[in-house]
Amino acid sequence: xxxxxxxxxxxxxxxxxxxxxxxxxxxxxAANKAxxxxxxxxxxxxxxxxxxxxxxxDVTLTAPDIAENGAVVPLAVSSALxxxxxLLMLVEKNPSALSAKFDVNDSVEPSFATRVKMxxxxxxxxxxxxxxxxxxxxxxxxxxxxxGCGG
Amino acid sequence: xxxxxxxxxxALAGAVAGAWAQKxxxxxxxxxxxxxxxxxxxxxxxEAKGEDLWKQKRGPKNASLETCDLGxxxxxxKGAFVELPxxxxxxGKVQDLETRLITCMERIQGFNGAEIMKxxxxxxxxxxxxxxxxxxxxxxxxxxxxxxxxxPMEREYYEVGKRIFFTRGGTHxxxxxxxxxxxxxxxxxxxxxxxxxxxxxNAGFPAWPAYRVSTGDVWTMxxxxxxxxxxxxxxxxxxxxxxxxxxxxxxxxxxxxxxxxAPALKR
Amino acid sequence: MKKTAxxxxxxxxxxxxxxxxxxxxxGGGGNLDAEAQHMLLTGFHAHGIAKMDRITDVDDTVKACxxxxxxxxxxxxxxxxxxxxxxxxxxxxxxxxKYLGDWKEGEKIAQSGRGQTWSDKAGEPAxxxxxxxxQITKQEIxxxxxxxxxYNYGKLRGVTDPNSAAAKPIVEYTWxxxxxxxxxxxxxxxxxxxxxxxxxxGQIRDIMALLLDPHSPVNQ
Amino acid sequence: MADxxxxxxxxxxxxxxxxxxxxxxxxxxxxxxxxxxxxxxWYITDVTASLNGKVVLTAEWGPSVSKxxxxxxxxxxxxxxxxxxxxxxxxxxxxxxxxxTVS
Numbered sequence: 001x002x003x004x005x006x007x008x009x010x011x012x013x014x015x016x017x018x019x020x021x022x023x024x025x026x027x028x029x030a031a032n033k034a035x036x037x038x039x040x041x042x043x044x045x046x047x048x049x050x051x052x053x054x055x056x057x058d059v060t061l062t063a064p065d066i067a068e069n070g071a072v073v074p075l076a077v078s079s080a081l082x083x084x085x086x087l088l089m090l091v092e093k094n095p096s097a098l099s100a101k102f103d104v105n106d107s108v109e110p111s112f113a114t115r116v117k118m119x120x121x122x123x124x125x126x127x128x129x130x131x132x133x134x135x136x137x138x139x140x141x142x143x144x145x146x147x148g149c150g151g
Numbered sequence: 152x153x154x155x156x157x158x159x160x161x162a163l164a165g166a167v168a169g170a171w172a173q174k175x176x177x178x179x180x181x182x183x184x185x186x187x188x189x190x191x192x193x194x195x196x197x198e199a200k201g202e203d204l205w206k207q208k209r210g211p212k213n214a215s216l217e218t219c220d221l222g223x224x225x226x227x228x229k230g231a232f233v234e235l236p237x238x239x240x241x242x243g244k245v246q247d248l249e250t251r252l253i254t255c256m257e258r259i260q261g262f263n264g265a266e267i268m269k270x271x272x273x274x275x276x277x278x279x280x281x282x283x284x285x286x287x288x289x290x291x292x293x294x295x296x297x298x299x300x301x302x303p304m305e306r307e308y309y310e311v312g313k314r315i316f317f318t319r320g321g322t323h324x325x326x327x328x329x330x331x332x333x334x335x336x337x338x339x340x341x342x343x344x345x346x347x348x349x350x351x352x353n354a355g356f357p358a359w360p361a362y363r364v365s366t367g368d369v370w371t372m373x374x375x376x377x378x379x380x381x382x383x384x385x386x387x388x389x390x391x392x393x394x395x396x397x398x399x400x401x402x403x404x405x406x407x408x409x410x411x412x413a414p415a416l417k418r
Numbered sequence: 419m420k421k422t423a424x425x426x427x428x429x430x431x432x433x434x435x436x437x438x439x440x441x442x443x444x445g446g447g448g449n450l451d452a453e454a455q456h457m458l459l460t461g462f463h464a465h466g467i468a469k470m471d472r473i474t475d476v477d478d479t480v481k482a483c484x485x486x487x488x489x490x491x492x493x494x495x496x497x498x499x500x501x502x503x504x505x506x507x508x509x510x511x512x513x514x515x516k517y518l519g520d521w522k523e524g525e526k527i528a529q530s531g532r533g534q535t536w537s538d539k540a541g542e543p544a545x546x547x548x549x550x551x552x553q554i555t556k557q558e559i560x561x562x563x564x565x566x567x568x569y570n571y572g573k574l575r576g577v578t579d580p581n582s583a584a585a586k587p588i589v590e591y592t593w594x595x596x597x598x599x600x601x602x603x604x605x606x607x608x609x610x611x612x613x614x615x616x617x618x619x620g621q622i623r624d625i626m627a628l629l630l631d632p633h634s635p636v637n638q
Numbered sequence: 639m640a641d642x643x644x645x646x647x648x649x650x651x652x653x654x655x656x657x658x659x660x661x662x663x664x665x666x667x668x669x670x671x672x673x674x675x676x677x678x679x680w681y682i683t684d685v686t687a688s689l690n691g692k693v694v695l696t697a698e699w700g701p702s703v704s705k706x707x708x709x710x711x712x713x714x715x716x717x718x719x720x721x722x723x724x725x726x727x728x729x730x731x732x733x734x735x736x737x738x739t740v741s
Contacts, residue, residue: 102697108714111712196706314450314488319476
């Protein structure tokens with residue numbers, strides 16, 4: 001199986017194009033791979049060089065109490081903290097915890113929504129990493145139910 | 152505690168209907184989940200693809216489907232979906248959306264209709280039919296279902312479809328009616344529309360084609376019915392068979408008056 | 419070629435049927451029943467383990483209940499009683515007199531909705547499909563409502579010792595109901611799990627334990 | 639060739655809410671096909687959004703983002719008529735860019 005680095009090498013033409021506009025900076029790749037391979041919330045956050053996350057009211061995670069189908073679980077993360085550099089969505093019991101990382105800058109609100117897969121009922125985390133390397137989280141349990149005829 | 156919890160849920164999910172309070176927490180949770188998914192139905196991707204395919208010159212005859220008659224005259228797409236299945240004098244048959252699209256692909260574009268019918272789900276021109284059906288359905292979004300019963304053959308198909316709906320069989324004695332013959336029932340957490348009458352706006356006939364979250368693709372009514380019969384432990388229905396068309400007429404006429412939400416989002 | 423010929427003859431049948439019953443009286447008639455049978459036979463094909471006999475080779479119980487549903491009228495009492503008596507005769511009571519197995523296994527069987535579709539293989543143990551229609555334990559929140567709740571099934575019926583003489587009638591009824599539900603309600607929606615060979619005797623024992631064992635979560 | 643995205647960008651005050659649907663399998667590499675063979679991983683790893691050519695968002699995704707991904711975010715200082723473009727890149731190195739006008 002290809003890792004992310006090899007994949008990028010093979011698509012140099014594309015990467016070149018995007019690289020020219022500074023879209024996918026090379027230096028971040030190693031950290032990304034470690035983060036997306038991490039099995040735990042703590043390891044994923046550590047891969048981005050941040051300290052152990054602490055719970056914070058200023059991080060908001062919106063997730064349903066129950067997911068009718070684990071294949072599509074709507075999640076939204078936002079933060080009211082100053083100096084947030086990135087927002088992470090993580091599912092504790094997925095094979096790899098990290099689902100998505102969004103970089104925050106002056107042009108975009110620190111608020112993102114997407115949909116993730118969940119293999120089973122699990123705690124879901126939103127983590128905000130600030131420019132000074134601190135990490136803050138909010139979490140919520142999402143129940144994944146069995147649905148349909150089951151066949 | 153419960154009130155506080157529900158309020159928090161409301162605030163999070165945005166302005167969602169407040170009907171949850173009357174339901175048990177599990178049902179309320181599922182409704183919240185569905186409300187969060189309502190904005191951004193991936194069926195829109197299929198709809199856009201279908202629109203392109205409708206307008207593109209394709210097939211051995213290199214023609215677009217823009218002259219296809221879906222029952223309201225050549226090229227009329229808007230409102231066609233809510234009046235299907237219907238009788239077509241040019242084929243002498245009652246046809247549903249998918250079989251009619253295949254007739255057009257055959258006659259206008261020169262495709263082999265029988266081949267398309269035999270093609271597995273998700274392959275070849277079957278993908279085209281599904282995308283076209285999704286596009287055509289989307290053009291009637293919000294319109295009331297009014298499947299016609301003017302022609303004798305349409306009435307015949309309704310009566311035959313009703314008989315098929317109530318036919319138990321297989322290893323479990325299941326009929327369509329076993330799950331879809333009463334009000335207010337569920338299978339696991341899924342609401343089961345009562346298909347012997349108007350099932351409402353976002354359930355049953357007026358909701359398909361639909362994007363199925365569990366399979367990650369759009370299913371047309373043909374596909375939906377096919378998998379119902381699989382779960383019923385029946386042998387497999389032939390794609391485009393009269394049996395499925397008759398069943399669709401029964402479901403469609405019963406749903407007359409319901410507003411179409413197709414292509415909808417389903418579990 | 420054969421197919422074309424077939425379509426023509428099908429159209430002819432329909433045309434004849436239509437001509438034969440102008441106005442199509444509500445409730446239909448023999449023509450419509452015949453046409454429905456015809457469409458079922460020509461509109462389906464065997465796939466894997468799901469053969470055509472699942473439509474063609476149905477018993478009198480299924481035939482009578484289908485006809486009643488199509489007519490929109492329940493079975494008359496005499497017919498219902500006769501059907502129930504016939505189905506009661508099919509029940510195979512446990513060969514060793516043992517009615518209850520392991521409720522933990524029973525819970526697994528109750529959870530599973532698999533088996534016997536055209537995408538399943540022959541010989542694989544089937545699930546019971548129980549949660550599809552029934553609430554059973556309190557812990558499982560994803561349950562259907564086509565059948566009644568079975569939570570506290572044994573407790574509500576006062577079963578403290580399933581092996582006692584006092585519990586015997588309810589234990590036997592429960593076994594019979596799972597084996598052949600039509601023995602107690604002619605056109606029940608419930609599958610005839612033992613009679614149709616969907617579940618083995620051992621599987622039914624385990625489901626019995628789930629419902630009746632005082633230690634089962636159902637009875638807590 | 640990947641199918642086009644659906645992008646909706648709606649101005650509200652001095653911001654624009656952007657909703658995107660992408661057509662992608664997002665295969666995790668952990669599923670097996672009918673014959674028991676592992677279906678190789680194939681998913682979007684990088685997403686970028688630009689406003690009038692200037693990058694406003696970069697995101698990295700893993701295989702657990704759902705099939706046919708949905709993304710919603712809000713761009714500051716955007717107004718009707720501005721161009722929003724979205725680019726994704728996947729594990730095969732495929733990429734796709736689509737553009738929409740803020741309405």
